[in-house]
Amino acid sequence: MIPNVAVLQIESPHCHMPTLWLPLFLLWIPLILLSPLILFVILAACIAGRVSFWKAIATFLGILCALRGLNVRVTTYDSKVLVRIL
Amino acid sequence: MNENRRQILEMLAAGKITADEAERLIAALESEPAATAGVFTGNIAGSNGRNDATVKTHAKYLRVLVESTEKDGPTTVNVRVPMQLLRAGVRLASLIPAQAQDQLDAKLSKHGIPLTVSQIKPENLEELIDHLEDLTVDVDAKEEKAKVRVFCE
Numbered sequence: 102m103i104p105n106v107a108v109l110q111i112e113s114p115h116c117h118m119p120t121l122w123l124p125l126f127l128l129w130i131p132l133i134l135l136s137p138l139i140l141f142v143i144l145a146a147c148i149a150g151r152v153s154f155w156k157a158i159a160t161f162l163g164i165l166c167a168l169r170g171l172n173v174r175v176t177t178y179d180s181k182v183l184v185r186i187l
Numbered sequence: 188m189n190e191n192r193r194q195i196l197e198m199l200a201a202g203k204i205t206a207d208e209a210e211r212l213i214a215a216l217e218s219e220p221a222a223t224a225g226v227f228t229g230n231i232a233g234s235n236g237r238n239d240a241t242v243k244t245h246a247k248y249l250r251v252l253v254e255s256t257e258k259d260g261p262t263t264v265n266v267r268v269p270m271q272l273l274r275a276g277v278r279l280a281s282l283i284p285a286q287a288q289d290q291l292d293a294k295l296s297k298h299g300i301p302l303t304v305s306q307i308k309p310e311n312l313e314e315l316i317d318h319l320e321d322l323t324v325d326v327d328a329k330e331e332k333a334k335v336r337v338f339c340e
Contacts, residue, residue, distance in 0.1 A: 150282075150284040150287075151284060151285075152282050152284065156281075156282065157282055160275065160278050160279050160281075160282055163271075163274075163275040163278060164272065164275040164276065164279065166271070166275075167269050167271035167272035167274070167275045168269075168272060169269065170247070170248065170267070170269040171267065171268060171269060171272065172265070172266070172267040173265075173266050173267075174263075174264070174265040174266075175262075175263070175264050175265075176262065176263045176264075176265075177259075177260065177261075177262045178259050178260025178261065178262070179259075179260075
């Protein structure tokens with residue numbers, strides 16, 4: 102399933118921002134609008150690289166769907182970065 | 188008899204896997220803790236080169252923990268990567284054009300990494316995961332100490 106929300110938190114001495122909940126599902130709107138152009142670019146890249154178009158689409162969709170559950174947390178003595186994909 | 192063990196023995200009887208592979212699978216089953224024991228996913232190449240045996244693993248995430256002690260204070264890195272993402276990443280390697288793969292292999296071997304990108308396949312990843320139960324690497328430098336722990340969960 103394609104991830105819907107990303108959580109971003111950055112804390113450092115120079116920058117302190119509240120936890121951001123990014124609604125990734127809203128990206129579907131520009132993505133659908135630009136889909137003909139995006140598909141054309143992918144098709145051109147596949148032809149240039151002699152790669153199967155459907156295999157490329159399946160792989161990219163696979164990566165997109167597998168992003169769910171990714172969690173990166175880095176903490177140092179004065180800063181903290183958290184990225185979660187839900 | 189355990190269902191997984193029976194499945195492995197049936198695959199051995201059907202000639203889908205060799206005795207060595209069966210032994211390895213049974214050993215992996217026995218060493219699996221209760222939380223991860225059960226059905227496996229992924230493929231293991233049979234002796235005849237075909238991907239006959241389907242093996243499933245319950246590990247859903249690869250966890251990388253790095254704890255380092257620096258001058259200013261401790262630093263920790265905690266990364267949880269879904270196994271599906273690793274598998275998808277390996278499939279991505281198959282999309283790299285052959286010419287680029289050759290260049291990549293040449294660059295890697297130039298830097299002392301004898302790795303052939305075209306030979307990285309999802310079944311290799313499964314094998315790696317099977318053996319990667321709990322790996323801990325201690326890194327000692329002059330002024331810093333770090334502990335890297337990689338495990339599946």
